[in-house]
Amino acid sequence: MNGFSQLEGLRGHPSVVRVIGHRGARGVMPENTLEGFAFTLAAGVRALEFDVVMTADGVPVVTHNHHLANAMTRDGQGHWLTGAERQVAEMTYAEIRALDVGGLDGRTVYGRRFPDQAFLTGIHVPRLGELLDLCAGYGDQAPYLLLELKSDPALMHDHAARAEMVAAVLADVRRYRMEPRTVMHSFDWALLGECRRQAPDLPTSYLSQLPENADDPGEDSAKPVGPDYDRMTESLPQAVASAGGQLWCPYFLDVTPELVAEAHDLGLIVLTWTVNEPEDIRRMATTGVDGIVTDYPGRTQRILIDMGLSWT
């Protein structure tokens, strides 16, 4: 159905299920950091998923939440941030870069979710450009990228601001010539339309999570920016195909083999997230999905091999 080169490393085969490192490899190394991405690639993973938010001075940075989470942020003196969490959109990149995101606070619910994650010091929130530069350095071994745009719920009706975010992100992607590997990925389906308008050469990936499934503790909810599932008259795969997407990325509890087959019939690639427990990884690998987004890529590789599968 489509000839996008970006999809070659993301499409599964009968014996291949892709492994996509979630924010790098959040189970092992600090999320959304250059150090974590470098480890993930060194661990043999060929695709990365990460999140992009805009700073007050218009710099696309790699971080998940609109507010810098106290559970993973220390000041320049090594003290955990406390009180109301600061909003990325209200800080300059220089202010953000002075903070340390190399470790998790084990006293928090979020910190306890990843008890094996290494604790580093002096690690900054990367600019998107730094990550793209790192990836471009791998040459023809550069990873495939699921670049998730985190759209600001406060700006859902500000078309100019949204178009500006897309333009700034695309400028970085083109500056580092990472178009051949990059997929634009979002819960905000309308924003993916803007991506296609500005960059018809880049495929788009539609994230979904049915409303009955709970948000993960310590993380921004996707509900305010996602589609209205209750008013959808088509199946999710049909809705993604109608919208013009090439990938459908459902939450793993929403996946059934029937929906995956339907998506494949529509020409879509299906990647599911965030799959961390061994029994869930095994179950997802039997549904026919093209790939698995995981915080534990080593574990996922090993389970796939045990099942007679591979990720490359």
Add this chain to the structure above:
Amino acid sequence: MNGFSQLEGLRGHPSVVRVIGHRGARGVMPENTLEGFAFTLAAGVRALEFDVVMTADGVPVVTHNHHLANAMTRDGQGHWLTGAERQVAEMTYAEIRALDVGGLDGRTVYGRRFPDQAFLTGIHVPRLGELLDLCAGYGDQAPYLLLELKSDPALMHDHAARAEMVAAVLADVRRYRMEPRTVMHSFDWALLGECRRQAPDLPTSYLSQLPENADDPGEDSAKPVGPDYDRMTESLPQAVASAGGQLWCPYFLDVTPELVAEAHDLGLIVLTWTVNEPEDIRRMATTGVDGIVTDYPGRTQRILIDMGLSWT
């Protein structure tokens, strides 16, 4: 008691318990590989433990067993080795280097012990020199090294062969100027005497495991080369001090706070191995040991922080 610079990064303090990466970080990356050691250092670990065995052509190589374990060795075509395991001492380094030690076979008991370990392809057994070169590249941030000499049970009475092994290893250490960071470490207490004769400037570390504790599955036993614990008339710390050691490295099930205190009174540093389960890590950190050798350094860092401790 002693002024060895090599011990600065291994001695604990009231708020410091050292974290030593076991064969790199065996829980996360393939053991005793350059890729695994590089990850361990990137994860903020400042001390590495690894094993050295001699090839037929006299090259010190970094691997644990005298026989290359089928559970972690593939041939150049990617097929698992089968049948009788090949002895390192009977292979040239060129033969060994052609093999791939980047992954574990999940069908084996040994492979199942480390289900999260990344699976890489095209990874060779490193020469000791390659590892020392990697470490020396960190300059004044070079890690402290517990260089474990694996003495061949078949050569226990061949003094010339044993002295030659020590000489070859020391030549590598001096070639890369890693003496200021290197500790000679072995279950073979007699061999450590030979190390001190050839290199009085390097401290020696005495490994012990009481005979009632079982060997780990899939690994060479230390029993044939270790001391005769039943005939020992002193406590283990006394025996190490009498032998001239600076470090005592007991198996973690053999550790008591009383023995640690006795060792400290004798001027010894105590590092315990291989401590992987959270409850064991917590318990060891309360015994007063100077450091913990672990396959899971990230987990160990996090537990220490939760206890109000640090590893640097």
